[in-house]
Amino acid sequence: MEPQEILGALMRPPGRDDPYPLYAAARQLGPLFAIPEFNLHVCTGFELINGVLRSPDFGKYEFEYLPQEVIDQYVEGGSVHTISSSILDANPPDHRRVRSLISSAFTPRRIAGLAPAITRVAGELFDEFERLGAQGDPVDFMEYFAFRFPVTVICELLGIPEQDRVRFRPLAHDLTVALELIDDLTKLAPADAAAAELRAYFEKLSEQRRAQPEDDLISALVQVNDADDGRLSDGELIANLTLLLVAGFETTTNLLGNGLELALKHPHVAEGVRKGEIPVAAFVEEVLRFDSPVQLTSRTALTDGAKVGGKEVKRGEQVMLLMGAAHRDPARFTDPDTFDPLRPDNTSLSFGGGIHYCLGQGLARLEAQIAFAQLFERFPEIRLAAEPTRSDRLVLRGYETLEVVLQGAAA
Numbered sequence: 001m002e003p004q005e006i007l008g009a010l011m012r013p014p015g016r017d018d019p020y021p022l023y024a025a026a027r028q029l030g031p032l033f034a035i036p037e038f039n040l041h042v043c044t045g046f047e048l049i050n051g052v053l054r055s056p057d058f059g060k061y062e063f064e065y066l067p068q069e070v071i072d073q074y075v076e077g078g079s080v081h082t083i084s085s086s087i088l089d090a091n092p093p094d095h096r097r098v099r100s101l102i103s104s105a106f107t108p109r110r111i112a113g114l115a116p117a118i119t120r121v122a123g124e125l126f127d128e129f130e131r132l133g134a135q136g137d138p139v140d141f142m143e144y145f146a147f148r149f150p151v152t153v154i155c156e157l158l159g160i161p162e163q164d165r166v167r168f169r170p171l172a173h174d175l176t177v178a179l180e181l182i183d184d185l186t187k188l189a190p191a192d193a194a195a196a197e198l199r200a201y202f203e204k205l206s207e208q209r210r211a212q213p214e215d216d217l218i219s220a221l222v223q224v225n226d227a228d229d230g231r232l233s234d235g236e237l238i239a240n241l242t243l244l245l246v247a248g249f250e251t252t253t254n255l256l257g258n259g260l261e262l263a264l265k266h267p268h269v270a271e272g273v274r275k276g277e278i279p280v281a282a283f284v285e286e287v288l289r290f291d292s293p294v295q296l297t298s299r300t301a302l303t304d305g306a307k308v309g310g311k312e313v314k315r316g317e318q319v320m321l322l323m324g325a326a327h328r329d330p331a332r333f334t335d336p337d338t339f340d341p342l343r344p345d346n347t348s349l350s351f352g353g354g355i356h357y358c359l360g361q362g363l364a365r366l367e368a369q370i371a372f373a374q375l376f377e378r379f380p381e382i383r384l385a386a387e388p389t390r391s392d393r394l395v396l397r398g399y400e401t402l403e404v405v406l407q408g409a410a411a
């Protein structure tokens with residue numbers, strides 16, 4: 001297949017449902033290939049992607065590299081502007097300044113201290129899950145656990161009231177269209193509407209915390225913003241609260257769904273975890289490699305003379321990093337298409353690398369380990385009730401629905 005054909009196919013539903021054959025076709029073109037028409041290079045090799053993520057010669061795209069007619073189509077205060085005002089899309093020195101304000105909430109010690117509370121939340125949600133499926137009725141794992149669990153945890157951490165949380169699944173779903181590869185900017189309309197709603201929500205909540213601070217991350221960031229000393233602007237406050245909320249659950253929701261589907265396909269693995277023969281952490285790491293919730297990211301060459309694997313990439317040109325393909329790179333993994341939680345030396349690029357290395361990786365890993373340990377223990381007979389449906393997404397890969405029965409015969 002030609003490079004453009006592969007890219008086009010990845011943007012359409014069959015390719016998004018199962019991108020792995022397309023990644024294999026891309027790998028045939030080499031670990032790095034160019035699509036000059038789009039000023040784009042595509043990377044499929046594990047080591048090359050790892051190198052780009054860590055290289056100071058590459059960073060997030062700057063608006064200066066985009067044609068004015070594209071910039072003009074972005075809605076002021078909309079999805080693209082919100083994401084690009086957050087640390088996810090910032091370059092040094094702004095990135096370093098803002099990330100250091102947030103990272104204290106995510107130190108390994110703080111995250112480990114959350115384990116008892118997270119265990120309790122998982123237990124309560126599985127109680128409800130069990131009640132819903134007690135008569136052998138199908139229950140949607142995505143709606144009743146995979147969404148509710150991480151959203152509860154991140155909202156507790158940020159300080160978001162319980163009654164507000166149900167809106168967040170559709171809002172996050174709409175907003176994250178802005179992270180996808182899209183061929184038509186009008187598709188951003190729902191993402192822009194979601195960004196506007198989240199902005200209004202966080203502005204109101206910040207005002208409340210300003211008047212009455214609490215012991216939560218929103219209050220802490222509002223105080224930094226109030227100091228008015230250039231550490232955190234109003235726009236950065238709202239953009240990063242939005243990022244933390246959305247990044248804090250959408251990806252973890254997908255890790256839980258992708259993991260359960262794999263466990264149902266490989267019942268001996270769930271049994272191995274239950275019996276203590278397979279560490280639950282190893283199961284989670286293999287899910288992250290085999291069917292990663294984040295399939296790709298991109299970087300732009302920030303300097304002249306930037307190189308990937310010895311090939312020069314001109315300043316302003318983009319490199320698409322296909323982590324989902326790198327995770328099946330035979331140069332890095334033995335039998336890459338086999339799901340094997342006990343494979344040695346199983347490191348993935350699921351959480352990125354370098355200065356943008358996922359701030360929430362410790363939290364996401366802890367949540368997934370706690371959830372799967374409880375799930376396999378409590379529901380040894382769990383099985384699929386219907387064919388699961390994938391979200392129509394490539395970048396954030398997950399299921400829309402995953403209906404299961406907890407005991408008895410599946411429908």
Ligand code: HEM
Pocket residue numbers: 087088089099154243244247248249251252255292293294297298349350351352353355356357358359360361363364
């Ligand atoms: C399985 C779950 C998760 C996955 C797979 C994931 C993946 C990623 C990836 C790949 C990046 C880097 C993107 C890039 O380099 O372009 C990233 C960044 C980030 N993630 Fe996560 N993430 C997960 C969970 C979380 C959670 C739970 C939180 C928050 C509590 C979080 C917050 C962030 C933030 C704030 C960044 C931006 C960091 C920066 O740019 O410095 N993530 N994540």
